[in-house]
Amino acid sequence: MNKEEIQILEVCKRFNLQGEYRNYEVLNSGHINTTYQVFFFRDGDIKDYIIQRVNTYVFRNPIEVMENIALVTEYIRAKIKATGVTAKRNVLHYSQTTDGEYYTFLDDGGFWRCCRYIDDSVSFTQTDDLKLIEESGKAFGKFQVHLSDFPVKDLHIVIPHFHNTIKRYEALDAAIAENAVGRVEAVQEVIDGYKALEELATKPYRLQRAGVLPLRVTHNDTKTSNVLFDAKTHEYLSVIDLDTVMPGLVAFDFGDAIRVAASTVDEDEEDLSKVAVDLEKYEAFTRGFVSQLDGMLTEDEEKTLALGAIAMTAECGVRFLTDYLNGDKYFRIHYPDQNLARAKCHLALTRDMVKKLDEMQRIVDRYCKR
Numbered sequence: 001m002n003k004e005e006i007q008i009l010e011v012c013k014r015f016n017l018q019g020e021y022r023n024y025e026v027l028n029s030g031h032i033n034t035t036y037q038v039f040f041f042r043d044g045d046i047k048d049y050i051i052q053r054v055n056t057y058v059f060r061n062p063i064e065v066m067e068n069i070a071l072v073t074e075y076i077r078a079k080i081k082a083t084g085v086t087a088k089r090n091v092l093h094y095s096q097t098t099d100g101e102y103y104t105f106l107d108d109g110g111f112w113r114c115c116r117y118i119d120d121s122v123s124f125t126q127t128d129d130l131k132l133i134e135e136s137g138k139a140f141g142k143f144q145v146h147l148s149d150f151p152v153k154d155l156h157i158v159i160p161h162f163h164n165t166i167k168r169y170e171a172l173d174a175a176i177a178e179n180a181v182g183r184v185e186a187v188q189e190v191i192d193g194y195k196a197l198e199e200l201a202t203k204p205y206r207l208q209r210a211g212v213l214p215l216r217v218t219h220n221d222t223k224t225s226n227v228l229f230d231a232k233t234h235e236y237l238s239v240i241d242l243d244t245v246m247p248g249l250v251a252f253d254f255g256d257a258i259r260v261a262a263s264t265v266d267e268d269e270e271d272l273s274k275v276a277v278d279l280e281k282y283e284a285f286t287r288g289f290v291s292q293l294d295g296m297l298t299e300d301e302e303k304t305l306a307l308g309a310i311a312m313t314a315e316c317g318v319r320f321l322t323d324y325l326n327g328d329k330y331f332r333i334h335y336p337d338q339n340l341a342r343a344k345c346h347l348a349l350t351r352d353m354v355k356k357l358d359e360m361q362r363i364v365d366r367y368c369k370r
């Protein structure tokens with residue numbers, strides 16, 4: 001048994017997982033935490049769980065992360081139950097340790113948590129299936145609705161200024177000034193490309209600061225892989241990865257989802273001629289998202305949804321570029337220049353969105369039908 005498996009088994013024991021341990025698999029799609037699926041044999045069947053080691057470089061106060069998650073999942077569970085259906089497959093269920101905590105620290109300081117695997121569910125990093133994209137839109141729209149009356153002040157700000165696009169640009173400037181690993185010179189064109197987008201990309205944040213756009217409870221990491229679908233029907237079941245649930249703008253949840261769901265490529269595509277926002281995918285997501293909202297958005301929010309896609313795509317690209325310049329400390333990479341590839345791809349995608357902004361907003365308007 002290797003060290004990883006010994007740790008996994010210790011975590012399973014602390015969460016009192018029952019049955020005979022069979023094996024584990026590493027799930028590798030996230031850039032931050034380390035995620036495993038573990039399999040137990042019990043009552044003649046295989047039961048599986050998701051256990052994660054939370055990245056405490058990124059989440060400096062992981063206990064607060066779990067407090068937020070417990071509050072939000074309980075709130076959504078109560079909302080679903082109130083409609084008379086079981087919430088079993090429609091919201092995450094985190095396990096408690098034998099001490100009644102939602103987390104455990106191992107001896108090496110690692111912070112671990114465990115949640116039930118949702119039966120017969122699947123997720124996708126990227127898909128061309130418009131039905132799935134529409135369903136992912138519904139999932140995030142529903143999340144908004146479920147939390148529309150959640151007391152925002154009860155949430156910890158687990159990563160301050162997470163979608164503060166202005167500060168993200170400042171962090172890029174600092175990384176350029178420091179040039180810690182000597183990479184600045186070779187990427188000047190990419191830096192200039194992002195600078196040219198700064199004014200537009202920071203607009204939603206500035207509108208929030210000016211009080212035009214309201215803060216709501218948002219998910220803040222709405223990529224396609226953060227939705228679970230029923231394996232057979234492909235209807236959405238639940239959103240996952242609630243680490244960054246915090247006050248935010250609806251335009252950010254919409255926009256960050258579009259960044260992935262409506263893209264023609266993966267996040268790190270190197271052939272930039274392939275990179276574009278696909279308006280059919282965009283429309284499918286928008287249709288799903290807006291269909292759940294029951295007119296809860298203000299007119300200003302509706303009018304800035306498409307702009308949110310530009311803000312989130314540019315911001316994410318700025319973060320990849322900053323991390324590249326800092327020597328790849330934040331996002332997990334699978335090959336040496338992956339953060340640069342991600343940054344270039346996001347620059348191309350943002351530029352395409354800028355060209356199509358009016359059309360993207362018209363599509364939103366059509367579904368919002370004010």
Ligand code: GN1
Nearest residue numbers: 029030031032033058221241244316
């Ligand atoms: C990170 O780890 P993951 O894949 O859930 C990041 C998001 C980025 C995303 C880019 C806490 O999310 O903000 O948009 O990578 N999460 C954090 O794929 O920084």
Ligand code: MG
Nearest residue numbers: 221241243244
């Ligand atoms: Mg995440």
